Amino acid sequence: MSDKYAVPNKLPGKTVSVLAHRKRRILQDKATIEQKKALKTKRVASAKRHHKFRRPESFVMNYLKAERTANRIKRTIQRTNLVATKDADKTNKKLLLVMRHAGKKIFDQTTDKIFNTLHMPNRHNAVFLKNDKETQILLKVIEPFVIYGYPSLSTIRELLFKRGFARVNSKKTPIQSNTLVEEHLGDKGIICLEDIIHEIYTVGPNFDAVKEFLCSFMLTSPREGWKKKVSVPYKRGGEYGDRGDAINELIMRCI
Structure with missing residues (x-):
């Protein structure tokens, strides 16, 4: 067998230090961390500079929205004469299901x-309410x-079984x-x-106790999205307001 295939029996020509390798790795890791911190600081500073300029309208927009909402409430009360209505107690005693679909920030x-x-x-909270005079006034405002x-009986059952939570x-x-x-409603x-x-659907004598026991239902946006304009009332071809059955x-579609 030729000697050229023999394994050389020699020590490395350069001394390898484990401590030197460890020190180099530590310095590299420290440099990487410092570089990441510097990049993050630069991004934050750049974002602040980007949003530094604000239009004058942005400072008063919240106040303008609040003023428009207050004026709308006044016009609604004057137009429908809710406070002075004498036959308001003759409203239908049916159950109402109310869902908040808009107003992420209300000023x-x-x-x-x-x-x-x-x-x-x-937003997307839903509750059951009695259809009485007080509820009608509040609904006209909001x-x-x-x-x-x-709501139908099947809708009530689906909400309770799929999105029902208690307040304990x-x-x-x-x-x-x-x-x-x-444990909480057995005395009733x-x-x-x-x-x-049954108590919710019939609006029974213990309806208020049941409503306090239940949390508001947290729904989602309807599947396939809104079919009409959300800013237009339902009676005029939009989405919000009284929809009846x-x-x-x-x-x-929201469960």
């Missing part, structure tokens, strides 16, 4: 307080931001068993989810 304090009172602080109508100790808790219902004769559905089809 009018009156409208914002109404939404907080109705437990609809966020009408451009909501969609409401008469001020915390949002999923309704996983009838035991939870019986409501021991299961079907009893809650047609709200059931919309809610099914």
Whole structure:
């Protein structure tokens, strides 16, 4: 066998230091971190410079929106004469399902307080309400931001089974068993989810207690999007406002 294929039995000509390699890696990692910090600082500074200039209208836009909303509320009350209506107590006692579809940021304090009172602080919240005089007044004030109508029994059942949550100790808790219902509403004769559905649909004597027990339903934007203009009332070919029985089809697309 030729000697050229023999393995050379020689030590490396250059001494390899493990500590030197480790020091070099540490310095490289430190340099990489410093470079990333410098790039991040540069991006933040560039973003601040980009948004430094603001148009004068942007400073007063919120106040203009709040003023327009307040003027609309005044015109609505004057036009419909809601406060002075004598036959307001003769409104239909049907159940109403109200969904907030717009108004991610509301700058009018009156409208914002109404939404907080109705437990609809966020967009796509939905609640059940009695169709009485007080509800009609509130709905006229916040009408451009909501969609409401008469829910069917199947719609109520779908909402409770798919999007139903209870308010237990001020915390949002999923309704996983009838035991939870019986613990909080058993003294009122409501021991299961079907009893809650019946109480809501019939607007029974314990409707307020059931409504306080349930959290507002968190829905989504309708599948396939909005078919008409959201800024136009339903009676004029738009989306918002009173939809009557047609709200059931919309809610099914939002669940």
